[in-house]
Amino acid sequence: MVYTGVLTKMQTEFLEPIQYYLVFENDFIHMNQLLNKTINIKLVGHQCLSCGLDKPIYRQGFCRSCFFDKPVAGDWIMRPELSTAHLGKEDRDLEYEQKVQLQPHIVYLANSSNVKVGVTRKSQVPTRWIDQGAHEAVEIVEVPNRYLAGITEVALKDHVADKTNWRNMLKNDVKDEDLLEWRHNLKGYIPEEAQPYFIENNTETHLVFPVEQYPVKPKSLNLNKTPNYTGKLVGIKGQYLIFEDNTVFNVRANEGLVVEISM
Structure with missing residues (x-):
């Protein structure tokens, strides 16, 4: 079976163990069901989470222009002390900032x-x-x-x-x-x-995570450098997929990449 879609952080259910779901536009994968199975992850493109264009991802799933322009990527996101909506002061979009900050x-x-x-x-x-x-x-x-x-x-x-x-x-x-x-x-x-x-x-x-085997020396998978990877999934923790060969893949850090996942 093959699934294709834009990576966004895995959705979760607070159960024991934590349940993980990789959600695409028209489908989803219950990742816990793939434990101890061999899967292939292939990079096929990019799609900015804001403008939706096939442009290189700069940070947080956004292309460079959206990262510096859109309210969802304002500095106060990573540095809450910079929030100003409580003063009625706009950073990029006061209506959005009031909704989130207040x-x-x-x-x-x-x-x-x-x-x-x-x-x-x-x-x-x-x-x-x-x-x-x-x-x-x-x-x-x-x-x-x-x-x-x-x-x-x-x-x-x-x-x-x-x-x-x-x-x-x-x-x-x-x-x-x-x-x-x-x-x-x-x-x-x-x-x-x-x-x-x-x-x-x-x-x-x-919290209890679905991990069968922890990596001894974790090595991070970078799809822009290794656009096609195959490995046996042995655990999920945080937003990381953990593979038997010590490879780990941070789903959230790769938001905006369009991938093809097969098993």
């Missing part, structure tokens, strides 16, 4: 390769943790807009990591942490504006 946001601690702090919209819990390959996570602050979440994350970066080591995450080179204790220890560093939104009582969320 809704409940969560500041959280997640343990993927180490304990890290992050920000996501409340509606994206636990999807955000799944995408990061976290095996445990907990909310620490719930605020009414993206700006407050952003300045809280910035304040906490001095005391806890804000990045994941993707290689360690994929190798499962992690240890369990007491995230509730981490939350307690970080409370005093939360900015005054966000202190009223501190979450005192909740529990850790634990």
Whole structure:
């Protein structure tokens, strides 16, 4: 069977284990059903997720012009502290920015390769943790807009990591942490504006990923350099497909590529 479509990040279901779906315009693949099967991934083109044109992908699934012009790729996406919709100030499109920024946001601690702090919209819990390959996570602050979440994350970066080591995450080179204790220890560093939104009582969320075999030395598949790859799928974690030969493929990092998947 052959499936052809534009890569976007895999959709997920929070079950045990996590269920993954690669969704194309007219079809989808339940990726868990492909575990222990040999599949082929072939690059056949590019399609910008914004304008839809066959143009080289620059970043985040967008061509260069869309990345610098469209509101979905504004700097505040990656740096929430730059959000200005709460002030009525436009970056690229105030209506879009108000829709996204002026809704409940969560500041959280997640343990993927180490304990890290992050920000996501409340509606994206636990999807955000799944995408990061976290095996445990907990909310620490719930605020009414993206700006407050952003300045809280910035304040906490001095005391806890804000990045994941993707290689360690994929190798499962992690240890369990007491995230509730981490939350307690970080409370005093939360900015005054966000202190009223501190979450005192909740529990850790634990996630189980469908992995039969972890890679010993993960090597990343770049379809622009290796446009045709065949391997046995042995695991899925975060947004990565893990193959028996230690090859790993980050689906989200390759959004906008048009691929042909056969098995």
